[in-house]
Amino acid sequence: MTLFLKGLSVVAGGVLLGLFVTWLTIVRGAGMGGDVTDGPWRTSLLTGSTEGGMALRATIALHGLFALNRHETIYYTATTDSAGKKLDGACRYTITGRDLPARWWSITAYGADDFLIANKFQRYSVSKTSVVRGADGRFTVTASEDASAANQVATGDGAFSLTLRLYNPDPSVADDPAHVALPEIRESGCP
């Protein structure tokens, strides 16, 4: 092989490897990333912040563009259930919890393309103002392929993720984001 061809293949190999690593770590990953975990939920207090590092900033640009900083909103994303298994729209999930420590909160399902999932009754999310609670204040939400009633969120039939938004979170969330009483996500049936 001539020196020129050897040099060309070294440069091409390096560029391709670099692009592959970017795809693997930034582009492919579902959800908004983050270095803090709380059960199946992940977050970063640096989302939207000027202090965020390059990798976090790139992840947010691709998977959560225009995310607010932690003083306004804290975002948690789940791509697995509480047992650590990837969320799959072909399965049924039960999401249980109590009101979250924020002025307003919501849980929204997104497809692998990071957009809302098409469904007949347009049930994309539940929120502080729409969720129905039991007498003990707890809520139980079902996430499944189709949704037609209150406390149901449609997931489509493929991979999906859930984003939990805490608007004007209580200061305790930013103080200890890994120990907030966030909802549990339990698989309750797969075909």
Place this chain on the structure above:
Amino acid sequence: MNLRENWRYIVVVLAIAFGTYLATVALLPRLVMAVALNKMSSVHGFNAMTHSPRATSAARAVVRPSPDLLYSACPFDLDKAGGMLRVHTGGMPNTYWSVSIFDAQTDNIFALNDSHARNGGIDFILKRSNTPPLADRSKLVLESETPRGLILFRTLIDDDRHLAAIDAARRHAACEPYKP
């Protein structure tokens, strides 16, 4: 492949791969923002507010939209605006709302919500950080290091029955070039 003979090439490949990764990750936010701004300015141009309908699965302009919020967006270009932009609202709805500013790197450089607003609304000037201060000290003045970016209003739909009223009220939010 003989590693002993080719280790120099492997080191160069890894170094180029690392450089490519760093460059791509550094450039991605600016690239994504530029694409988003071009998309969002395609209807009303820069320095004008667009009030989007409630997000559904058909919404494809920005990833992870919230279906519980109404978005009003002003893609700005301070160079085209003559250096300054005025952003103001009428009486915003009696529900949670926020206004935030994102620079060309996607950083959220400013955010304020209804609990801090005066008289149920907001009125401020946005200018480049490298331009002289405004003589009129009575105005709230915010600065952006990049000439381009986005001003985004989020208004909560706290009850579907209030949607029409909330939608009408948030449509008073506007942005336009400002001359002192």
